[in-house]
Amino acid sequence: MIGLCLGLAGAVWAQLPVTDFTLAWNHTIEKIRWEEDYRVTEQGLVLGEARVKGNGAGMEVPDGARLKNGSWHYQRQLPPLQPLKLGRTPEAGDYQLCVDGACQPMSHWLGPPKASQPTVELWSCG
Template structure:
């Protein structure tokens, strides 16, 4: 089963058993929520759709975006990504990972649930697709 791995510089910190996830965060200046939906494939992470609640500094809405349920939805035109590198600092807040449970209910939790609170020593995390057993999340950090 493909899943989601979290770590840095090739070191695995945690695994999340999902092949579809939403990465969400709040813009540090504008305080507007952003969401990106990804599909984990053997080739990497495919960004399927993105949503943002509004505009602001450095937050232009693409021309092909449409408004639905209070958010602008659009499909970024990016190639498959081998991994994402995300900056995490105490001042900026944390990312959320959302994914469907076996019951079908969507669960959202701060990334700190799996890898601890953001800190200055580990100011980034990498996210990539990986093979894993069909088990509950494992914290190996």
């Protein structure tokens, strides 16, 4: 079964048996929540809809976004991401992975963010 791997440079630190997930985080300065929905495919992670609660320093609402239930909803056309690289440091706070509406910080699977390991990658794996 295809799933989601978390790690770096092909080394798997955690593997989740999911086909869809939401990546969520708070902007480090504005403290505004961002969410991106992904589908896990053999070609990589396919970005679906994304949402942001507002705009601020360095975070403009994309053209074509529509306001719904207090968030701006939008879609970007990107090829499958394989891997999706994320900066993860103690100063920035942690990402959340949400599956079926239940969210957990990445630290649930990987431990807390560390300055000595400022990057994590997500990719589809079997």
